[in-house]
Amino acid sequence: MFLPKICAFLAKPMPSSPLHGPSIALSILATIFNTLDADDSSRYHVFLAIMAVIRSTSSALAFEALKTQLSNQLPGWIESWDLDEEETQKLHMSISDAARAAGDAELSYHHLIQALHAIPPAEAASTQAREMAVRSLTTALSLPFVFDFTPLTSSDAVQNLRSTDASLFELLELFSTDDLDAYEDFVKENPISSISALASVKTISPATTTSSASSEAPSVETILQTKMRLLTLASLAAKAPSRSLPYNDIAAALRIEREDVEKWVIDTIRAGLVEGKLSQLKGEFLVHRATYRVFGERQWGEVQGRLMVWKQSLLNVLEVIRSEKEKFKEAASAAAAPTQGSAEADRFSFGGGRGGGERRRGGHQSHQHQARDMELVAGGD
Template identity: 25%
Template sequence: MPAHLVAEDTLHDAVGEYAALLDHFSGSSNLFADKFSTFITEETEEDVEYSPEVFTYVSGETAETLAQTIPDKDLESVVNLVVFILLQQESSKFETSVQEWFTNLITAQQFGDKVEKNKKKTLKVLSLISNLSAVYNLDVSATLKQWLLTQIVHLVRILDDVKILKPFVTNAENIIDSNSASEETRSLLVEAAQLYSTVDAQESLKLLQLAATKISPASPELIEKLIIKSLNTSTALDLTHLTSDSTITSSAPSALVTLLEQYHSLPTSEFAPLLASTSISNLDTTTVLSKNKTLTLLTLAQSTPVLTYSEISKALDIPETQVELVLIDAIKRGAIEGKINQIKSEFHVFGVKLIVKKIELQDWKDIKEKLLVQKKALGEIRSLVENVQKKNKKN
């Protein structure tokens, strides 16, 4: 049992402390102490035993009193004390009662859709998120973990401080692996992606990709949304991870997959007219074209240390008067480093930060096949080594 949840040595000690705190916060004289004493079934010098009804009482009736009376600064530690009390049951009963406890406690707070930005309410929400996270890290079922994450995301939305989701975002793939992936998990990832898009657009897209592809069966609707959102996101230049994912390419509309491949493989002079003629809805063609111009510029910059304005103008299908704007945009994106020489109408390339290798879908399939062959060969070598080691031990 994690030390941060263990408040006392025994159930009796914890119940006694909790009763005293409730009496203190509510201003009552031994009201809760007397109530808890009615659940005692056996008392010896060594220990005091309680009936199972004590857990029902804790998870049900005490939550509202605690929510209405406890000082905000004490909430986290007292909730941890309650969790310790509830942990003294069988695991299945603990999960039911701890879920009931948090439901009652959060409901009693009456947060509404958003909390006002003040120290007291912010501290209260942060404390509850910390408590829920502590229970999540216990050895509990996937169902409870799913529920806990849902409550955490709900509280983050109420608090309107999305940065708190960073640990969730970082470990999202592990969360899917450790939980029984379900439609509820998918919905949770989509909601988290939506919230996190204001903090980090590309991490938000990763969450959306996990939601669309890593939970079976894959969601064609989400995959289509993922591709369009990725194309529309100005900071997401390299999208080859989408074209290399067979789940995505086989589930998305063929016209959208083709456009995604053309976005990477064609220079702007060829891509622009195709983009202009597309009938794909919800596509921000201005952003997509701007990103393709940057990719085209990067392709040119990889082959020579100096680019003339006329070369850039021709490849990007723009007037020479607009070349500097494209260069400045690429530099701001962090995709390229260099120096603009206005007198000579040249751009001196110092470094290309983003290199997008154009690999077609068949190439990815060939690479995957070769990796599988190598994996099998390595497995056979490992078996030979293990057999030799066994023989040496016998000798």
């Protein structure tokens, strides 16, 4: 009965001990959490209080200690606490906020999406759902490492932005399916600074890349353009019929200098969008794997086309094998024919019976007569 009040009190900063207060509060809350039974729903309120303390203090160390438990035990906790959709959403939001305060942008985004999908379809058009959808979408667009927008397009709350935040939703569609040319055409008509939800986003410093050596947090415009270039290259690789992309084609599509192509290809590989090998000698990128940004009817058609090509290639290989097999049989038969004829000739000769024997004996006698004549001649000398 008094536990929620205690948790709320401990979640607030302690004026009497600003330095050690957070660690004391976390220690007390952790003790309470561990004392309660695993299926006790009161653990839910204690957990929210722990996340609130971490969020208010930006304690990266404390959050890091909890990450393993979150990945391993959180699904079981949610099930045992028997949370409804609203409570589940609140839980994921508390983790997202704590992770963001602790500097873990990737985990923060993950739980933000989980909270978004916890919104009931019946409430997808509510004001709270719109705020959640806008936050999720702007976060996804502004984070340098987010390239998969399927979790957003599959959300009813995000789909409702089509009517309430048309420019922001159109930007989502561009990053889901289109290329750099379409994006730059959009920016000419709708500058990023005019989209208030995006203009106010605080960006983070991206991981080290070859195309940009700056360690400072870039602007939203820079992040969006960089991501669109990487996505455009991924789409080019996925559509390449021969699995080979000339440097000139990449430079034209990304609107960059030819000497910068390899840097952008390496960044796209690091982003996990493509796999392949650069050939400086041929001036081309050999594609081993490419990520499809969307997978619809057109993509199924491309897969069907490639399967037909592979099928025809296999049929050609089988035809070559059959042809070589027939040639081998014919050659073997031709080689066996003279040998068979020779054997038959031998049998015919030996089948001569006595005549053959007489010929042999006669030949032997003739040879003996010749020998005598030679002896007589020799004796006469």
